Amino acid sequence: MAAQAPAATQARARPRAGREPWLDWMVLPTLVVMAVVVGYPIVYTILLSVEDYNLLDFSPANFIGADNYTKLFSDPIFWQSLRNTAVYTFGSVGISALLGLALALLMENLGGARFRAIRALLLTPWAVPFVVVAFLFRYMYLQNGGVINALLLSSGLASAPVPWLNSASLALPAVMVANIWAMAPFFFLLLSAALSAIPNEVIESARVDRAGTWGMIWHIKLPFLRNPLLISSLLMVISNFNDFAKIWAMTQGGPGYSTSTLVVYVYRLAFENFEFGYASAIGVIWLMMLMVFAWFYMRALRMERR
């Protein structure tokens, strides 16, 4: 890590060498704030995870070692939440990335003002607050009076109203559709920008070589989009791991635990049962999984800088 950084900074011209104390000082406020509001809570989480801390319990918390962690491994709801998190995150990000990619390729040859106007319209869902996305889709999914069921019934595609959010098997896909609706514009935006950054000469020479539309996309454009796609996907994976608003406002993790992701489960544990100790143990495990992702993310970033 340390060996990498100076190499990267030396690439830019440095007129004056030597230490400049002002530069060090300028990072200090950020580091102090981060240490208090992020660093301290992380250390505290690790400490809480080996205690039987319950906010409602007046007796002092006891050190219970790895008990919270052993409990976690035999907790079926933890495993279900983990699976839901994986499906929700990778499913939504994968489909959104594909939709965004398709749209970006589709819109590529539209020039100028027309492109900008359509792009602005296509980006609108991204500017809708998460909670509003949740309630809007919840309203459209209504079993009686929801517009989606009304359309399905009148077109004959369904013979009875579909209980989208009240069915254990349909609720997670239904929430994912709302999530994809809100997230796909992000990929569209980034990939459009990446497409326009491909040097003209590359496209021209491929044209001269009589590359067909698909050949052009597959052999010329996709390799250029690989890194932006990778990095934006990782960013979105991380933000989807954290997604609480959409799921909570649509289903509160139900029916049962069918849409409970780890965020929802930890929130329920900590702020409905006040089991801070156990909730923290899940947090620590989760932290470790995210570290693995962070590592991949850093690698992707570094690879791109070369």
Added chain:
Amino acid sequence: MSSPVQPPSARRFSPGRIAQWVAIGFALFWSLAPIYWMLSTSFKTELEATRLVPTLWPEAPTVANYVGLAGTSLPFVAFFVNTVVSCLVTAVVCVVIATPAAYALSRARFRLAGTVGYSILAFRMLPMVVVLAPLYLLLLNARLLDSGTGLVVGFTTFGLPFAVWMMKSFVDAVPIEIEEAARVDGYPRWQILLKVVVPLILPGILTTATFVFMEAWNNLIYPLTFITTMDKQTLPAALVLTFTGQFKTDWGGMMAAATITTLPLMIAFFAVQRSMVRGLTSGAVAGA
């Protein structure tokens, strides 16, 4: 693809071109129909909003839902003010702290620059809920629970690392030669930052602030957890909390409240849309 040198846009009515516009039309419908539905419903009466065969256009358009928001027992005006104030303060705090940090990380030669930069980025990836319980206890001990200040502290945990990285990409784009004249004249770093660099990256600062603002506006888990008095609640949390009571069947009222929650965010979004493309892509497309 008969003539490969000719760009596809030259032929107006080829089958491929029609297919393209059909697909774009579908994408526009998919993106905008839900938003239209929200707006349309917000002007419907409670009864019309849940009719089994919905009406595309409100039969008797009414603004009663919007007027009703101001007149209910719930302090919707206070929710709105709380949200705007806490999100704005968060954006300002994050940008003020992050600007010098971003500048230093971009220009610095000190050995730890890379490590510090990446650890700030790593903070960004932390699951919010992991720090939720300890942050709650921290605010409890600092007597900041159930206050706007506590909310700003919470929002800052995620706004700040993001702001540092986004701003760094804007500072990186400023050629170092521009600072040279001022350096030769012996101005200290912080003056160069304020008088030379900040004016140049102002669009970037605004974009970053808007992003932090949007992120705070989207945050549900912190207000839900840290705020216990209804009067101090933010709009998104208030929507969730009141839905079980007031809006249980009143979807017209709900959609009016949702529209009000969306408007400020949408205005902010479209105000910075263009420089935002640059801000985001410089990080993801051109590399950090």
